[in-house]
Amino acid sequence: MAIWEWALDAYGRDGVADACLALQDDHGQNVPFLLWAVWAEARDPGLLARAAEAARRWGAVAVEPLRQVRRGLKAGCPPVDDGAREALREDVKAAELRAERLLLETLAGLSGTKPGGAPALAALEAASAAWGRPAPAGALAALAQALG
Template sequence: MALWDWTLEAYAQAGVPETCLTLQDEHGQNTSLLLWAVWAEAADPLLLARAADIARRWEALALAPLREVRRALKPAFEGVADGGREGLREDVKSAELRAERVLMEALEAITGPQGGAHALIALEAASKAWGKPAPADALAALAAALR
């Protein structure tokens, strides 16, 4: 199954969206990288380093700026109609989702055969490759939600 399709199915599982958001907002993780690592069963340090580099650069160029704008557009803005602001926010949200998909397509393109790593091992390896390892319990929560 293609990574994007797998990710949509994974995100539909109870607890996955909330756990991913916690890993992103509270622990500075790139959830696309984490989900890719589980899908790819990645444990190879060289592959993980390459994937983390791509994710880090794409996060800085596209994901973080779009996320910042989307979040900034959430509250009312004096002098701007709510409908217009909310419509723009939805457009930015769509662009942010597209940027996540582009990243996942790039990660899928560098993936060889599945690596055989259990979900938690892949998450720990990806978090370490990202450079800011998340707490073990937060990664374990995502691994459990992805079952």
């Protein structure tokens, strides 16, 4: 299964979205990078380092600025019409998702088609460590468990 379809399916599972958002918002992790690591069964330190750098660069250029704008548009901004503001917010959200999809597809290209053989929790731990400051073990385990 292609990475984007896999990620959409995975994100829709019970508990995955909450675990991902906790890792992102509470522990500074990059959700597409973590999901890619599980999909790729990644554990190679060199591959993880290259992928983390790619995710950092793309995040700084595209994903994070779009996320900041989307979150900023959540509250009303009188005298701007709420309906128009919300429509713009949805457009920005769609662009943010496209940026995340492009990141996932780029990372999939780095890893190729041969899985690395790491179970979900091991891939998450390795990816979190490659990201920099590793997330707490319990937060990673919650995502691994939700992913099944």
